[in-house]
Amino acid sequence: MEIAQNFMGPGATATMWRINENGCVVGTIIVNCEGFPETTTLDSLTAATYSTHMRNLSHYASNALKEIDVLDELVVLRLVSRKTEAVVAPDDEFHLIVVMRRNA
Amino acid sequence: MEIAQNFMGPGATATMWRINENGCVVGTIIVNCEGFPETTTLDSLTAATYSTHMRNLSHYASNALKEIDVLDELVVLRLVSRKTEAVVAPDDEFHLIVVMRRNA
Numbered sequence: 001m002e003i004a005q006n007f008m009g010p011g012a013t014a015t016m017w018r019i020n021e022n023g024c025v026v027g028t029i030i031v032n033c034e035g036f037p038e039t040t041t042l043d044s045l046t047a048a049t050y051s052t053h054m055r056n057l058s059h060y061a062s063n064a065l066k067e068i069d070v071l072d073e074l075v076v077l078r079l080v081s082r083k084t085e086a087v088v089a090p091d092d093e094f095h096l097i098v099v100m101r102r103n104a
Numbered sequence: 105m106e107i108a109q110n111f112m113g114p115g116a117t118a119t120m121w122r123i124n125e126n127g128c129v130v131g132t133i134i135v136n137c138e139g140f141p142e143t144t145t146l147d148s149l150t151a152a153t154y155s156t157h158m159r160n161l162s163h164y165a166s167n168a169l170k171e172i173d174v175l176d177e178l179v180v181l182r183l184v185s186r187k188t189e190a191v192v193a194p195d196d197e198f199h200l201i202v203v204m205r206r207n208a
Contacts, residue, residue, distance in 0.1 A: 049172055050172070053164075053168035054168075056168075057161065057164055060157075060160070060161060061157075061161055061183050064157035064158075064160075064161065065183070067153060067157070068153055069188075071187075072187050073185060073186045074184075075184045076182075076184040077181075077182070077184070078184070079181055080181070081169050081176045081178050081179055082177045082179060083173065083175075084176065
């Protein structure tokens with residue numbers, strides 16, 4: 001698996017490699033604050049689709065949480081489907097998205 | 105913990121009791137296809153807020169998944185925040201929402 005574009009520095013690359021070493025992981029994406037994939041191990045189209053949707057979802061989830069408790073903050077959003085599992089960890093500047101195969 | 109209103113039959117009530125027996129569980133909500141809480145162990149306002157947001161979120165997630173793979177289907181959506189953890193399991197007719205305290 002190759003890290004296609006990397007403007008993030010060696011720290012981020014090392015973290016992505018560590019995550020990708022897990023056999024279940026299909027790919028990782030780091031999304032910038034404008035919603036574009038900054039660094040990814042997936043193909044551009046898949047990365048762009050996941051970036052858009054997972055970022056929107058985490059924004060919506062974050063706002064929903066604030067409505068329930070203003071002091072609360074989103075840590076992780078996990079989306080389990082029949083085929084895959086996608087996790088987004090939001091941050092002020094970047095969002096980390098990990099796409100995994102589901103265990104049988 | 106009391107199950108406030110129950111139009112769901114004994115099967116659903118038994119399942120909700122079983123889930124509520126877990127020490128981490130704050131409450132469960134069963135949301136009908138119109139987005140209203142049908143049965144809940146939470147207070148009405150909290151149940152209504154969670155119902156609206158979690159249902160919208162699971163709809164969005166479901167549509168996003170279909171855009172990535174038309175044959176895929178949402179199984180569970182898990183929202184982890186600093187204070188709580190909310191899980192929604194969508195179904196054609198009803199959505200089950202479980203709100204949990206986060207382990208330290």
